Amino acid sequence: MSEILLYDIPRKDPENGPWSPNTLKARLALNLKGLPFKTVWVEYPDIPSECKKIGAPPTSTEADGTPRYTLPVIYDPSTKKAIADSYAIAEYLDATYPTDRQIIPAGTEGLHAAFNKAFMDSVYFPCMFTIGPLSVSALNPPSERYFRTIRGDLLALVDSVRPEERWRKVQAAFEVVNGWYEKADNGKVLLMGDTPAWADIVVAALLVCARNLLGRESPEWKAVSEWHGGRWAKLVAALEGKVLYPGYGWTKQGGQS
Amino acid sequence: MSEILLYDIPRKDPENGPWSPNTLKARLALNLKGLPFKTVWVEYPDIPSECKKIGAPPTSTEADGTPRYTLPVIYDPSTKKAIADSYAIAEYLDATYPTDRQIIPAGTEGLHAAFNKAFMDSVYFPCMFTIGPLSVSALNPPSERYFRTIRGDLLALVDSVRPEERWRKVQAAFEVVNGWYEKADNGKVLLMGDTPAWADIVVAALLVCARNLLGRESPEWKAVSEWHGGRWAKLVAALEGKVLYPGYGWTKQGGQS
Numbered sequence: 460m461s462e463i464l465l466y467d468i469p470r471k472d473p474e475n476g477p478w479s480p481n482t483l484k485a486r487l488a489l490n491l492k493g494l495p496f497k498t499v500w501v502e503y504p505d506i507p508s509e510c511k512k513i514g515a516p517p518t519s520t521e522a523d524g525t526p527r528y529t530l531p532v533i534y535d536p537s538t539k540k541a542i543a544d545s546y547a548i549a550e551y552l553d554a555t556y557p558t559d560r561q562i563i564p565a566g567t568e569g570l571h572a573a574f575n576k577a578f579m580d581s582v583y584f585p586c587m588f589t590i591g592p593l594s595v596s597a598l599n600p601p602s603e604r605y606f607r608t609i610r611g612d613l614l615a616l617v618d619s620v621r622p623e624e625r626w627r628k629v630q631a632a633f634e635v636v637n638g639w640y641e642k643a644d645n646g647k648v649l650l651m652g653d654t655p656a657w658a659d660i661v662v663a664a665l666l667v668c669a670r671n672l673l674g675r676e677s678p679e680w681k682a683v684s685e686w687h688g689g690r691w692a693k694l695v696a697a698l699e700g701k702v703l704y705p706g707y708g709w710t711k712q713g714g715q716s
Numbered sequence: 717m718s719e720i721l722l723y724d725i726p727r728k729d730p731e732n733g734p735w736s737p738n739t740l741k742a743r744l745a746l747n748l749k750g751l752p753f754k755t756v757w758v759e760y761p762d763i764p765s766e767c768k769k770i771g772a773p774p775t776s777t778e779a780d781g782t783p784r785y786t787l788p789v790i791y792d793p794s795t796k797k798a799i800a801d802s803y804a805i806a807e808y809l810d811a812t813y814p815t816d817r818q819i820i821p822a823g824t825e826g827l828h829a830a831f832n833k834a835f836m837d838s839v840y841f842p843c844m845f846t847i848g849p850l851s852v853s854a855l856n857p858p859s860e861r862y863f864r865t866i867r868g869d870l871l872a873l874v875d876s877v878r879p880e881e882r883w884r885k886v887q888a889a890f891e892v893v894n895g896w897y898e899k900a901d902n903g904k905v906l907l908m909g910d911t912p913a914w915a916d917i918v919v920a921a922l923l924v925c926a927r928n929l930l931g932r933e934s935p936e937w938k939a940v941s942e943w944h945g946g947r948w949a950k951l952v953a954a955l956e957g958k959v960l961y962p963g964y965g966w967t968k969q970g971g972q973s
């Protein structure tokens with residue numbers, strides 16, 4: 460089959476690894492399926508035109524009613540389809556390239572959709588309040604300028620909350636996720652047992668990007684690594700062993716190309 | 717085995733059926749496992765003393781720091797254990813009386829825990845704002861008096877929101893749940909396919925109690941029955957067929973006894 464194209468947003472220090480949890484989720488999903496793919500790097504201001512070029516739909520609507528285009532997007536030359544939104548990409552890959560063990564295992568589609576909502580509401584947004592500003596500073600100048608102009612209100616909102624308060628919310632959020640992972644059978648690291656599922660991809664993508672933005676040696680990441688008996692460091696290690704590095708474009712291709 | 721005791725709160729018109737979603741969840745879980753049980757009816761003011769008598773733990777803490785005892789609680793004479801909280805009861809029944817198809821199917825424990833949070837946050841609380849006042853009026857006088865005294869602040873909070881606004885929130889909440897159920901394979905009515913799981917019990921318990929409090933012929937219940945292609949009426953019918961009525965104490969025992 461032809462290589463699938465994954466549209467992702469570059470950073471200025473690619474050696475520090477993925478910075479966008481949403482595009483990393485799609486990357487991990489492609490790796491989990493073992494599908495060949497290559498990355499198309501797109502700066503923020505070019506996202507709408509690149510999406511329109513391949514027929515990728517907008518994922519939401521701006522406050523002024525205009526369509527909002529976001530990455531990740533994939534384009535699959537074998538089916539000539541463009542898919543936007545990481546969850547929709549996972550569903551597309553499972554449907555188009557079914558395997559014995561799906562990203563979203565059969566029968567758990569509805570539970571995974573609920574997981575996704577619980578995670579985005581209770582964990583992702585509180586965490587983005589902490590790592591969001593770091594991610595903007597990691598962008599190349601055209602993207603950083605664009606983001607600061609278009610999403611300035613969001614950044615002002617983040618600035619209005621004290622860093623210690625934001626960090627407290629991240630801790631509280633991971634208390635909640637820990638409660639879910641504690642239910643996994645026999646203290647296993649992955650939520651559904653032995654094979655990573657979409658839920659693990661969602662959590663690991665956020666953790667990996669947080670680590671890559673905070674720095675592996677930062678006090679914040681060291682603290683996270685020790686929370687809940689080292690659960691989050693183990694989850695990242697499990698995903699990096701099984702999913703991240705085999706065929707992982709970022710490292711294999713020698714950074715972003 | 718000896719009959720398990722299910723501690724539940726009576727209503728003054730038992731012929732109208734279960735009114736408490738939380739105790740109904742435990743009732744449905746017992747029915748789904750096919751375990752023999754009988755109901756112990758407890759009025760609100762007697763809940764703490766009854767719980768202490770059988771060694772059931774409190775489920776949370778009051779604002780003043782004192783332990784808060786809630787129903788459902790079960791007491792299992794075979795193991796001499798008392799379990800509080802409907803989710804913990806389902807986990808206990810699965811662990812103690814394992815079957816081929818668990819209430820919380822193997823591998824989905826973590827996803828179900830996340831579902832539970834998403835449902836309670838996004839659906840249960842908005843809905844209780846609408847059916848909560850009806851449930852208080854359905855109680856026997858000692859319970860109604862007690863509830864209005866102890867939880868008066870909650871009822872005042874409900875009163876501060878216009879009924880149309882509350883109803884709008886219920887509709888919005890069921891839009892969210894519909895999004896999850898739409899993911900179920902082949903348009904099936906149950907979230908995981910052919911057998912009810914905890915997620916279905918949670919949703920159906922709320923719907924059944926809403927129907928029983930609003931009245932089957934009320935315009936509100938008729939509206940709910942037609943939402944999303946009749947999905948919610950079908951879900952209740954599926955659960956009533958498979959779980960509610962076989963061995964269902966409420967009807968078999970001729971009301972509350």
